[in-house]
Amino acid sequence: MPELDITIGGRTFQVACQAGEEHFLRAAAAILDSEAQPLVAALGRLPETRLLLMAGLMLADKAAAIEDENRKLKTRLAEIEGRPVPEREKLEVPVIPPQVIETLAELAARAEALADRLEEGAEPGQGG
Numbered sequence: 001m002p003e004l005d006i007t008i009g010g011r012t013f014q015v016a017c018q019a020g021e022e023h024f025l026r027a028a029a030a031i032l033d034s035e036a037q038p039l040v041a042a043l044g045r046l047p048e049t050r051l052l053l054m055a056g057l058m059l060a061d062k063a064a065a066i067e068d069e070n071r072k073l074k075t076r077l078a079e080i081e082g083r084p085v086p087e088r089e090k091l092e093v094p095v096i097p098p099q100v101i102e103t104l105a106e107l108a109a110r111a112e113a114l115a116d117r118l119e120e121g122a123e124p125g126q127g128g
Contacts, residue, residue, distance in 0.1 A: 002022055003017075004017065004026065006033075008029060008033045008036050008052065009033065009036030009037060009052075009055065010040055015029075031059065033055075035056075035058045036055040039051060039055060039058075
């Protein structure tokens with residue numbers, strides 16, 4: 001079982017861990033040290049037990065706040081997931097029947113024919 005030296009609040013501790021878990025222990029020690037350092041800076045040298053207790057309590061307070069936020073988010077997520085799915089809007093795309101298109105094409109052809117006849121009847125020189 002590997003033993004590591006970790007530093008918390010300027011003090012070194014020798015701690016054993018399972019093989020392969022060294023990086024987790026170092027990460028946990030770094031988190032605890034980040035809580036202990038401000039205590040040492042503010043209060044000076046404290047007894048080990050008091051320093052570790054206060055740093056642990058500060059971490060526990062942060063963990064409790066995270067758990068509370070997590071609970072609120074889970075409640076909110078459950079509320080959102082519990083809402084009924086809104087009906088999809090029906091989108092209607094207008095379709096022009098082929099008969100209407102044919103009729104419009106026929107009317108356009110007639111209008112062009114009439115315009116052509118009018119132009120022919122109003123040749124230059126025929127007062128009109």
